[in-house]
Amino acid sequence: MSEETGAPSERTTLKRGANRAVYASDDVKAVLDAGYVAHVGVSTAQGIIVLPMAYGRTEDTLYLHGSAANAMLRAGSDTDICVTVTLVDGLVVARSAFHNSMNYRSVVVRGHARKVTEDVEILDALKIITDHVADNWDSRREATDKELKATLVIALPLTEASAKIRDGGPVDDEADLGGPEWAGVIPLTESWGEPIPIDDLVEGTPVPQPLLDLQD
Amino acid sequence: MSEETGAPSERTTLKRGANRAVYASDDVKAVLDAGYVAHVGVSTAQGIIVLPMAYGRTEDTLYLHGSAANAMLRAGSDTDICVTVTLVDGLVVARSAFHNSMNYRSVVVRGHARKVTEDVEILDALKIITDHVADNWDSRREATDKELKATLVIALPLTEASAKIRDGGPVDDEADLGGPEWAGVIPLTESWGEPIPIDDLVEGTPVPQPLLDLQD
Numbered sequence: 001m002s003e004e005t006g007a008p009s010e011r012t013t014l015k016r017g018a019n020r021a022v023y024a025s026d027d028v029k030a031v032l033d034a035g036y037v038a039h040v041g042v043s044t045a046q047g048i049i050v051l052p053m054a055y056g057r058t059e060d061t062l063y064l065h066g067s068a069a070n071a072m073l074r075a076g077s078d079t080d081i082c083v084t085v086t087l088v089d090g091l092v093v094a095r096s097a098f099h100n101s102m103n104y105r106s107v108v109v110r111g112h113a114r115k116v117t118e119d120v121e122i123l124d125a126l127k128i129i130t131d132h133v134a135d136n137w138d139s140r141r142e143a144t145d146k147e148l149k150a151t152l153v154i155a156l157p158l159t160e161a162s163a164k165i166r167d168g169g170p171v172d173d174e175a176d177l178g179g180p181e182w183a184g185v186i187p188l189t190e191s192w193g194e195p196i197p198i199d200d201l202v203e204g205t206p207v208p209q210p211l212l213d214l215q216d
Numbered sequence: 217m218s219e220e221t222g223a224p225s226e227r228t229t230l231k232r233g234a235n236r237a238v239y240a241s242d243d244v245k246a247v248l249d250a251g252y253v254a255h256v257g258v259s260t261a262q263g264i265i266v267l268p269m270a271y272g273r274t275e276d277t278l279y280l281h282g283s284a285a286n287a288m289l290r291a292g293s294d295t296d297i298c299v300t301v302t303l304v305d306g307l308v309v310a311r312s313a314f315h316n317s318m319n320y321r322s323v324v325v326r327g328h329a330r331k332v333t334e335d336v337e338i339l340d341a342l343k344i345i346t347d348h349v350a351d352n353w354d355s356r357r358e359a360t361d362k363e364l365k366a367t368l369v370i371a372l373p374l375t376e377a378s379a380k381i382r383d384g385g386p387v388d389d390e391a392d393l394g395g396p397e398w399a400g401v402i403p404l405t406e407s408w409g410e411p412i413p414i415d416d417l418v419e420g421t422p423v424p425q426p427l428l429d430l431q432d
Binding site: 036037039040041042043047048049050051052054080081082083084086088090091093094095096097098100102104106108110126127130133134136137139140141143144147150151169170176177178179180181182183184185186187188189190191192193194195196197198199200201202205206207208211214 | 252253255256257258259263264265266267268270296297298299300302304307309310311312313314316318320322324326342343346349350352353355356357359360363366367385386392393394395396397398399400401402403404405406407408409410411412413414415416417418421422423424427430
């Protein structure tokens with residue numbers, strides 16, 4: 001009903017700082033690909049802060065970008081962070097509220113954040129983040145040097161990433177099975193609507209196909 | 217286009233530890249009520265961890281509960297935490313990828329987590345958390361003492377809570393307005409499906425009305 005995959009949860013067993021890329025598991029990649037926003041936790045002089053940020057991934061690296069990133073990394077350009085992506089798939093209603101739950105898919109990535117400084121990697125990362133939800137980097141106007149310089153991109157290795165997925169019905173105590181209460185699951189789904197063009201759109205400008213494809 | 221409400225973001229200006237309840241702003245309450253899962257960040261001996269947890273709220277308190285809670289609070293029963301709830305409402309596509317964004321509603325609550333120890337408050341909090349998505353506490357079988365003792369509930373004051381909401385279209389540089397690229401918003405919506413009963417349901421058991429009402 002609930003399974004965990006990827007790196008071991010006992011963090012101390014991991015060789016931190018070992019310079020070896022570990023490809024993320026299929027579950028980790030699938031959940032990251034399905035999500036839209038990452039919740040990024042970082043320790044600051046004012047305490048822990050968790051903020052939503054846009055993201056994208058390669059086979060071994062998670063890239064983050066957001067207006068919040070700058071403030072979050074003010075404490076230093078390299079910091080330990082935790083990045084969590086969660087999709088809620090349903091409300092699980094058991095006979096006992098104690099066993100109520102959610103169906104969900106979640107990935108937790110922990111590690112040492114690296115500020116991306118090379119122009120080539122910044123450009124690559126921005127394309128990856130922009131194309132994460134739907135490919136649209138190629139249909140935008142070309143990025144300027146000024147924009148690239150104003151952009152903070154953070155890289156996090158997917159070495160220490162694990163996925164947790166819960167699905168299926170409620171798991172009640174044996175004594176409650178067949179009881180008089182209703183029990184089951186209310187599924188939750190997300191759907192993309194029709195693109196809404198901006199007011200000053202040049203008449204006849206087509207919506208890029210990947211943005212239309214979101215509705216499938 | 218983007219607005220922030222609630223407590224000031226300059227955390228150090230807040231009187232921490234002041235024993236005075238501050239009611240959360242309407243925006244904070246509305247976003248908390250609309251969300252399903254909170255991302256809870258806490259500092260542990262093994263570093264920062266951010267985990268998804270179920271939650272509920274009163275006028276001045278956020279209650280958290282989850283199987284993960286125990287491990288997260290192992291470092292001590294009272295800890296500074298950060299709780300963030302985010303709803304994604306759309307993909308904002310600008311002429312320049314640099315100005316791409318998301319429409320979203322987000323609440324960040326920071327503060328000192330308190331382990332709830334009184335039976336009466338634990339029971340109240342569990343009802344609040346259980347009823348957060350849809351009222352169903354009253355249609356479950358009564359909680360046992362054993363269940364209450366096995367439950368870890370955390371309370372966080374809503375004193376230091378702020379909401380951030382972005383909506384509307386992309387905000388491009390003036391030079392890009394009227395450009396040849398498509399620009400606009402792809403809205404994202406969530407919807408609850410039809411309740412799926414568990415296999416051993418007694419025939420004819422009705423679905424509680426609040427669970428049916430989710431589909432409205």
